[in-house]
Amino acid sequence: MSDYPGKETFKLGFGYMRLPHLADGSNDIKQIYEMVDLFMEAGGTYFDTAYVYDGGRSEEALKASLIDRYPRSSYTVCTKMNAWLGKPSEQQTKRQLEISLKRTGLTYFDYYLLHALQPGNWKLYDEYGLWDYVAEQKQKGILKNIGFSYHADPELLDKLLTRHPEVDFIQLQINYADWDNPGVEARANYEVAMKHNVPITVMEPVKGGALANPINEVKAIFDSANENASYASWAIRYAASLDKVITVLSGMSSIDQMKDNLSYMRDFKALSGKEREVIKRAQLALAKDKSIPCTGCRYCVADCPSNIPIPDIIALRNAYAFDIDLSDAKKEYERITSGKGKASQCVFCHKCAHTCPQHLGVPKIMRECSIAFE
Numbered sequence: 001m002s003d004y005p006g007k008e009t010f011k012l013g014f015g016y017m018r019l020p021h022l023a024d025g026s027n028d029i030k031q032i033y034e035m036v037d038l039f040m041e042a043g044g045t046y047f048d049t050a051y052v053y054d055g056g057r058s059e060e061a062l063k064a065s066l067i068d069r070y071p072r073s074s075y076t077v078c079t080k081m082n083a084w085l086g087k088p089s090e091q092q093t094k095r096q097l098e099i100s101l102k103r104t105g106l107t108y109f110d111y112y113l114l115h116a117l118q119p120g121n122w123k124l125y126d127e128y129g130l131w132d133y134v135a136e137q138k139q140k141g142i143l144k145n146i147g148f149s150y151h152a153d154p155e156l157l158d159k160l161l162t163r164h165p166e167v168d169f170i171q172l173q174i175n176y177a178d179w180d181n182p183g184v185e186a187r188a189n190y191e192v193a194m195k196h197n198v199p200i201t202v203m204e205p206v207k208g209g210a211l212a213n214p215i216n217e218v219k220a221i222f223d224s225a226n227e228n229a230s231y232a233s234w235a236i237r238y239a240a241s242l243d244k245v246i247t248v249l250s251g252m253s254s255i256d257q258m259k260d261n262l263s264y265m266r267d268f269k270a271l272s273g274k275e276r277e278v279i280k281r282a283q284l285a286l287a288k289d290k291s292i293p294c295t296g297c298r299y300c301v302a303d304c305p306s307n308i309p310i311p312d313i314i315a316l317r318n319a320y321a322f323d324i325d326l327s328d329a330k331k332e333y334e335r336i337t338s339g340k341g342k343a344s345q346c347v348f349c350h351k352c353a354h355t356c357p358q359h360l361g362v363p364k365i366m367r368e369c370s371i372a373f374e
Ligand code: SF4
Pocket: 303, 304, 305, 306, 307, 308, 310, 345, 346, 347, 348, 349, 350, 351, 352, 353, 362, 363, 366
């Protein structure tokens, strides 16, 4: 493997996007403490959050669970500046850095990303002068490494990396299911990053949790190869085996997930040739999966004028897609949409479709779900 900044980083990063919550919706901070302790004890160092995650509670949880409890030299923190979610002005977007520093109590960030660039929003980062802004903050020592996270095609990625050779790293969605998926183009994006010699952090290695519980055909392939390995382990080790990976982010939501991830990442070993063959068979079998590949990021929810719980409805659709009797699904649908918008209240404004990093045709999906569940 080649040399690159971040090469020595522990290959599992702790993503603060899907933290465990209590029944009242607040962070389950006791469980998060324990997860952090297990992670740090195993040698983990990289923590990933964002200004917009959970309305700011993710950065606050990071302060309480890590920053107030561990010496600054024992970890690195990545957070992100978002120019499009909730339509902030230029000033409001720039202020996000100051607010992130305040929320976390840090004086600098080790890694900093312009958040979730894609065709509908990347020009805003130019218009607001954010590339220069983060470069200036790096000059001042407030940011140590700058980059962007990305959810679009390899052509735009090539253009951005050509225009911005100053970036130190980028964050890409990579998992074995999306490697050749034309909607994500993980392989092609990875190859563009390598062409520009830019190290990467990996997001969605388990595809929003879907690869921790894949379709039965895929489970059977993995079980016959190694019945002791979790399905998530195949996915995370796949991403971590790529060259120039700083770390693979796992948005862990429980102590059990943390323990499982650490069991194979503590002494990480890249996939063997034989294991790569197993993954190839799983990739072929996945072609039969008809689930809608929503990762549950919830970016679409904020701007929906009808307040429709889009990812919850899609998860329901995936769970019940092949059931003939939908009576249980309909009860669950009533529960998740109670006090919120129903799929039939979609006004086809397409705001969600422009926001969705997975490029899902949400309005059409809502129409299908309204027919199935209402
Ligand atoms: S298209 Fe429908 S689901 Fe999407 S944001 Fe508009 S109203 Fe909400």
